[in-house]
Amino acid sequence: KAGVTQTPRYLIKTRGQQVTLSCSPISGHRSVSWYQQTPGQGLQFLFEYFSETQRNKGNFPGRFSGRQFSNSRSEMNVSTLELGDSALYLCASSLSGGQYEQYFGPGTRLTVT
Amino acid sequence: AQKVTQAQTEISVVEKEDVTLDCVYETRDTTYYLFWYKQPPSGELVFLIRRNSFDEQNEISGRYSWNFQKSTSSFNFTITASQVVDSAVYFCALSEAESNYQLIWGAGTKLIIKP
Numbered sequence: 001k002a003g004v005t006q007t008p009r010y011l012i013k014t015r016g017q018q019v020t021l022s023c024s025p026i027s028g029h030r031s032v033s034w035y036q037q038t039p040g041q042g043l044q045f046l047f048e049y050f051s052e053t054q055r056n057k058g059n060f061p062g063r064f065s066g067r068q069f070s071n072s073r074s075e076m077n078v079s080t081l082e083l084g085d086s087a088l089y090l091c092a093s094s095l096s097g098g099q100y101e102q103y104f105g106p107g108t109r110l111t112v113t
Numbered sequence: 114a115q116k117v118t119q120a121q122t123e124i125s126v127v128e129k130e131d132v133t134l135d136c137v138y139e140t141r142d143t144t145y146y147l148f149w150y151k152q153p154p155s156g157e158l159v160f161l162i163r164r165n166s167f168d169e170q171n172e173i174s175g176r177y178s179w180n181f182q183k184s185t186s187s188f189n190f191t192i193t194a195s196q197v198v199d200s201a202v203y204f205c206a207l208s209e210a211e212s213n214y215q216l217i218w219g220a221g222t223k224l225i226i227k228p
């Protein structure tokens with residue numbers, strides 16, 4: 001079974017730009033969660049999607065948004081990038097949510113200059 | 114509110130030593146799940162174990178063992194006869210029914226195994 005894939009793996013953007021990250025979950029998994037990981041803040045939950053609906057949302061500004069498609073693939077978008085958005089963005093899939101183990105992708109390393 | 118505390122920021126031991134990583138959690142819910150994940154230097158988080166609040170049995174998997182004690186709200190992880198490949202950051206996490214099973218993460222413990 002293929003694991004969770006994330007594209008792109010690395011990204012360099014300029015302040016003020018927007019970015020879209022993509023995540024393909026493990027086949028059969030309906031829940032996709034996104035996390036931001038930085039050295040200072042650790043792992044922070046962004047949001048979770050299940051069956052194309054946002055089920056949980058973390059404490060991030062509205063510049064961070066996401067969506068999930070009917071095939072469970074998910075995208076997250078960050079608009080008006082700030083320097084502080086530089087981080088490793090991790091996507092995780094699970095059967096149906098946080099009560100199950102999550103399987104993580106390799107992450108997208110975003111650098112904002 | 115739920116919370117996960119991993120008080121040990123960094124632990125350094127010599128290969129073959131046993132090491133225990135501590136995890137203390139807070140929750141008011143009676144239905145919750147606890148997890149351990151490993152993040153090696155390559156960066157990809159790897160699932161290690163999941164425990165639900167109704168199953169306090171300890172678990173052993175090879176050199177890894179987990180001690181779940183509801184009385185002390187702890188879910189500690191022990192590596193026996195550590196190896197260099199065990200070097201990684203280890204995260205403990207909690208999800209509870211009241212919060213729609215949103216995962217709450219500890220800050221992680223960086224484990225360094227010296228040859």
